Amino acid sequence: MTTISQIIRGMPATDGAGVELSRVIGQPALPMLDPFLLLDVFRSDKPDDYIAGFPPHPHRGFETVTYLLEGRMRHKDNAGHEGVIESGGIQWMTAGKGIVHSEMPEQQHGLLEGFQLWVNLPAKHKMTEPTYQEFSSEQLPVERREGNVEVSVITGTTSTGTQGPVNQPLTDPLYLDVKLPRGRTFVEPLNPEYNAFIYIIKGPLTVGDNGTRLDRDQLAVLNPGEELIVSSMDQDVRFIMIAGKPLNEPVERGGPFVMNSREEIDQAFADYRGGKF
Numbered sequence: 253m254t255t256i257s258q259i260i261r262g263m264p265a266t267d268g269a270g271v272e273l274s275r276v277i278g279q280p281a282l283p284m285l286d287p288f289l290l291l292d293v294f295r296s297d298k299p300d301d302y303i304a305g306f307p308p309h310p311h312r313g314f315e316t317v318t319y320l321l322e323g324r325m326r327h328k329d330n331a332g333h334e335g336v337i338e339s340g341g342i343q344w345m346t347a348g349k350g351i352v353h354s355e356m357p358e359q360q361h362g363l364l365e366g367f368q369l370w371v372n373l374p375a376k377h378k379m380t381e382p383t384y385q386e387f388s389s390e391q392l393p394v395e396r397r398e399g400n401v402e403v404s405v406i407t408g409t410t411s412t413g414t415q416g417p418v419n420q421p422l423t424d425p426l427y428l429d430v431k432l433p434r435g436r437t438f439v440e441p442l443n444p445e446y447n448a449f450i451y452i453i454k455g456p457l458t459v460g461d462n463g464t465r466l467d468r469d470q471l472a473v474l475n476p477g478e479e480l481i482v483s484s485m486d487q488d489v490r491f492i493m494i495a496g497k498p499l500n501e502p503v504e505r506g507g508p509f510v511m512n513s514r515e516e517i518d519q520a521f522a523d524y525r526g527g528k529f
């Protein structure tokens with residue numbers, strides 16, 4: 253059975269042109285969980301918190317993954333790629349050698365809620381051509397288990413064989429969005445070699461046989477183990493479960509760039525300033 257090694261909450265942060273968000277991975281209490289470099293959660297129905305959006309900025313060396321629970325975000329990059337991510341949609345962007353993009357709310361009011369996850373790329377693949385994998389809510393398979401348990405699969409394959417559409421063999425991520433009615437239990441085996449966590453969208457719930465309680469907006473890092481057991485109590489719950497293969501390589505960060513050495517970060521800034529993105 254899998255146990256929890258750490259429970260944390262996000263720290264308030266401001267990013268982009270002034271978007272209020274909660275930084276869960278990528279803060280002092282959890283700088284990274286290899287291969288995951290950052291997890292930001294945004295949730296606000298106050299336009300002032302999000303309307304400024306994320307004007308054009310570069311990335312190099314990793315992937316940015318936006319999973320929008322509620323709202324609309326327009327994405328645009330310097331290679332001519334443009335589109336709107338809608339409620340329940342996922343955008344898996346492999347920035348690779350470099351992209352300049354903007355992410356702007358396509359709404360003036362109402363709730364904007366979602367996650368941005370940064371997934372590292374192995375050294376050999378950091379300078380790959382940028383690519384996108386984008387899927388709407390309707391395109392994500394939903395596995396229905398006994399007791400009205402619903403598992404939406406973004407990437408990876410569940411124990412009962414439902415496969416998500418996003419493909420990334422380099423870190424082999426599993427990204428599930430699980431909805432559990434009250435009084436139910438969800439069991440899912442884990443790869444003991446992979447790092448894994450869950451983040452609670454709606455709680456409370458309990459993890460494991462000993463019933464460690466987790467509330468909304470808590471992230472639990474899971475110890476390597478055989479299987480994850482999550483139980484709801486007298487309320488419906490919802491959480492995301494993410495796992496991936498650690499790269500075990502040196503990580504050097506410089507703002508929107510994540511490389512393996514200081515020299516490569518300096519090169520990224522020089523290339524960006526030199527208009528080479």
Ligand code: CO
Nearest residue numbers: 309311316353
């Ligand atoms: Co970005």
